[in-house]
Amino acid sequence: MKSSFLSHLLCFYIILTVISCKSGLDTRGSNNYKSSINVTSFKEIPLTPGNIISTVKVNDKESEWKYDLTIPKIKDGEKVPLFIVLHGGVGSKNYTKFSNCLVTPGLKDAGGFIFSPSGAWRTWTLDYLEKRILDFIDLAKEHWPIDPNKIVLVGYSNGAIAGWQYAKDYESIFSGMVLMGSNCKVEEKLNIPIYVIQGTEDKFFPIKKVRKRVAEAKALGCNITFVEAEGNTHVKACEYQEILKTSIPWMEKEVWKTK
Numbered sequence: 001m002k003s004s005f006l007s008h009l010l011c012f013y014i015i016l017t018v019i020s021c022k023s024g025l026d027t028r029g030s031n032n033y034k035s036s037i038n039v040t041s042f043k044e045i046p047l048t049p050g051n052i053i054s055t056v057k058v059n060d061k062e063s064e065w066k067y068d069l070t071i072p073k074i075k076d077g078e079k080v081p082l083f084i085v086l087h088g089g090v091g092s093k094n095y096t097k098f099s100n101c102l103v104t105p106g107l108k109d110a111g112g113f114i115f116s117p118s119g120a121w122r123t124w125t126l127d128y129l130e131k132r133i134l135d136f137i138d139l140a141k142e143h144w145p146i147d148p149n150k151i152v153l154v155g156y157s158n159g160a161i162a163g164w165q166y167a168k169d170y171e172s173i174f175s176g177m178v179l180m181g182s183n184c185k186v187e188e189k190l191n192i193p194i195y196v197i198q199g200t201e202d203k204f205f206p207i208k209k210v211r212k213r214v215a216e217a218k219a220l221g222c223n224i225t226f227v228e229a230e231g232n233t234h235v236k237a238c239e240y241q242e243i244l245k246t247s248i249p250w251m252e253k254e255v256w257k258t259k
Helices: 004-027 039-043 095-110 129-142 158-169 205-219 239-247 247-255
Strands: 052-059 064-071 080-086 113-117 144-155 175-178 194-199 224-229
Touching: 039 052, 039 129, 039 239, 052 095, 052 158, 064 194, 080 095, 080 129, 080 158, 095 113, 095 144, 095 247, 113 129, 144 158, 144 239, 144 247, 158 175, 175 239, 175 247, 194 205, 194 239, 194 247, 205 224, 224 239, 239 247
Parallel strands: 080 113, 080 144, 144 175, 175 194, 194 224
Antiparallel strands: 052 064, 064 113
16 A cells, blocks of 8 residues: 555656656746757857857757858947848858848848858758757847847748748747748738748749738738849849848838837
8 A cells, every 4th residue: 555655656756857857948948948059159259340250069969050140330238130041042052152142231231130050951940950040049139239129030942931930930039020032821820020022033932923822921911011023033142132121121110110
């Protein structure tokens, strides 16, 4: 009788322990949560205005993470936007060129940090990459002068496809998104404002289908601003530099309500 009681008590204790550990591991911000970004390595990133191409150490399957980072000039007491850039398949081999020919010149007038990491060829929704993105944002908000209400995801091709999924899963993190060169069927209302840029000569994502799906998303109540890039193709991402600049007034007026 006593042995049976002790066995049940032990089982109950093990169940509680497993639940507690699992909850701690799965809950971002808890004492038991382990960031995939090495905090010491992150803190060593110099906040000198300009461009940095370097690596940050990580705690997951790889030893380090390559990135391209543009740092703005920041006034004392000022908090600035943070742009998270997810490149397309073409950018996975030369993410620095993608960032320097399109994203940095297209967004520099917004006066924010522009973080463009190297990712996978196929998708940014791989668990370890997704976790890195979220952990990097957490560290940036904690240690850099980031305005938490001005965090924007910028995606191209595969990066934009992942952005549609992030818009569904992380509406409390991103204030807005700029998604270029993609096509995604939206099946429920998304609460993040999205600026969609699509080339009319994109052979991978035909403009007619994109128009149809954007219209369907708007019918669901999604806040989408749709801009067509006349004559732009898919493989020449740098062609979108000037039209990307048009997203800045949209952010300031429609997303951040600063103008």
